Amino acid sequence: MGSAASQPQPLSEKSYTAPARREPASAADLLASLSLRNGKAPASPAVTSDNISSWADAFEKNPKNKFAQTVVHKQDFLSALVSRKTLVNDQQVFNVKIPVENQLVANQKSSGRCWLFAMTNIARLAATQKYGLAEDFELSQSYLFFVDSLSKANYFLEQMLDLAEEPLDDRTVQYLMVAPENDGGQFQMAVNIVEQFGLVPQAIFPESFHSSNTSKLDGLLTSKLREYALELRSLHAAAMRSLADVQGKSRLEKKEIASQSARKRKEEQMEEVYRILAISLGTPPKPDDEFTWEYYDKDKKYHKLVTTPLKFYKEFVTASGGGDLTRKISLIHDPRNEFNKLYTVSRLGNVVGGDPVLYINTEIKNLKDVAITLLKQGTPVWFGCDVGKSSNSTLGVMDTALYDLDEAFSTRINLTKAERISTGDSAMTHAMVLTAVHLDDAGKPVRWRVENSWGPDACTKGYMLMSDDWFSEHVFQVVADRRQVPKELVKIFETDQDKATVLPPWDPMGALAVTK
Known part of the structure; x- marks a missing residue:
């Protein structure tokens, strides 16, 4: 493997809509403003007293600013700006759900092990169902x-x-x-x-x-x-x-x-x-050392299992329906780079001799379609996202319309997904599990249900609601068995590994899910 990283590509998919933004002034307009005949002083590279006076006058003349200041200055402004309309719309009601969810939501506590919790949450759900744990x-x-x-x-x-x-x-x-x-x-x-x-x-x-x-x-x-x-x-x-x-x-x-x-x-x-x-x-225990596990099933019946960590993984967890983990593929949505190509990140790994981290970069619609297919089959879905954006763990909501910044500050964040990644404003910070989706009459996703790993007292009894717009903007990765991935993407994964584009170690796609 080894070629230069692809150049950023413009967004082309119809399903992805970048947020509206104000166009910058043209070069001609900027040059015109510098004309020596307009009587205005040239813009200063420093913050001057005249600047501050002008900005303060503009602030004081707008009564909206004074009201916003009264509301915001003594509290967390995000808490003050939660949209009531959004909370009313974001109901934990779904028409496609996996048959059974984990009733006891796990808690990673003050650690960054979310990626491990997401994987074990899927595996334990399958084992619990098969063996009546x-x-x-x-x-x-x-x-x-x-x-x-x-x-x-x-x-x-x-x-x-x-x-x-x-x-x-x-x-x-x-x-x-x-x-x-x-x-x-x-x-x-x-x-x-x-x-x-x-x-x-x-x-x-x-x-x-x-x-x-x-x-x-x-x-x-x-x-x-x-x-x-x-x-x-x-x-x-x-x-x-x-x-x-x-x-x-x-x-x-x-x-x-x-x-x-x-x-x-x-x-x-x-x-x-x-x-x-x-x-x-x-x-x-060492991987090949035997251990004895004694436990009660859900009916309080006693069981005893003598096995090793490797055998337990292969014979108990994998055989329970969690599937062959080595057959799973990571789909990512990185609008900076060319779609329908395989990517890897130089020197990203944790096991010497282990398989490389490989991603297929594709349109966000493909990530959603694969996730919906899995959920319809009753299979939970491992995914990675930037959990800190437009989210509230107390409310258990992730929604791009959750906070109305414009109401208080008369501005909003206008960066596109590609721009957020390119400027360090966003990266994959957290891994969780999808367990449900609500589809409209046309079969399009409206909202998603997410199993987190912050314990049952966080979010809504441990679960979060994610709007579909939030999925488009802040989800980066979905993992699926290759049987549920479009054939053309599987072909790329299986035939292009020696031609994968190698991103540098510091590329945002090498970010590790580590939110605590």
Whole structure:
């Protein structure tokens, strides 16, 4: 894989309508305003007293501004500007729903493990239905957090070995140094973890303080990994100096020898990482080690299962109807880039040797159509979005019309989706699960029901309502089994992997779902 990122493309799909915006003044108008004959002073590059006087006069002359100031200045302005009309329209009523939802909504607490919770919420729902488990059954997100943190540390250090000869201020090196250890992830990263390490019930590896409150542990590991990276770079450089006069070896071969030498120290560093994790989170079962799980089903009947994490994942979770995770495909909507093409992000991953994170970029209508197909079949849908935009967790609503900024500030946000991504205003920050959709008489989506992972006391008993306009503007990714994906897109995924467009590590499509 490896080609330059595509240039931004104009929006072409009929289903996507960019918000209205005021057109900028023409160059001719701007030049005319600078005419020396109009008697006006030229615009100043600084904020002057004259500017402030003029702006203040304009503010005072509009009585709407004074009323808005009275209402807003002593409270959160978003709370003051919630649209009553929008809340009345956004009812939790749907005509397409999966047969059964998780009754006990999981709680990621003060962690960024939403991507893992979304995946395990889908898997536990299938297992609960097939095996008649109690409603409080959960898979261990703490176990996945442990093995993901361990794998991420190893993945980062291997990246540092590969980049050991690049300057320390190289943009890629610096970007990877920003957050070598964090809670965030992508769907394919979750698949890579469970394929290598398996799954266990939460009763086998329950939550700890630091799995539910991850910032301090992440901070400790981040500092240690930066320290380790500098040490590995130093060891690699020393090894290369020692090999400088060795004959019969190419530079590439010498680099590999130097990396192997430094890798011995990396194993010692990884032992320290494991120790920190085990002290903070507990000691998890190894992927092939047997554990005994004793539990009651929903009818209070006793059961006992002796298995391993990998067998539990393959024989219990996958066989329950959750499907083969390796057969799932990620569809994204990134209007900056060309549609109907495969994309990946350089150096994005968490498991050395795991499958790469691949996306098919396509029209937003395709994401919606695939999600509707799955929901009609009774299948919940993993999706990624920018949850902080036009949303309120207390009200349990995500709607582009939720806040009426224009009423108070006489302005609104006019950035298009492509512009928000390009300027850093938006990226995928959170992963959740779709469980229902309401369709109008023409079969078009109106609103969606979303299972969150902020516990039953947040949102509407743990569930949110998402308007279809919000889906268009702020949803980036939908994951589906390839059997439910249009054939032409599946063909792109299966035949173009060696031709995937490689985006740089800092591209917004490499953002990890990490909202806490």
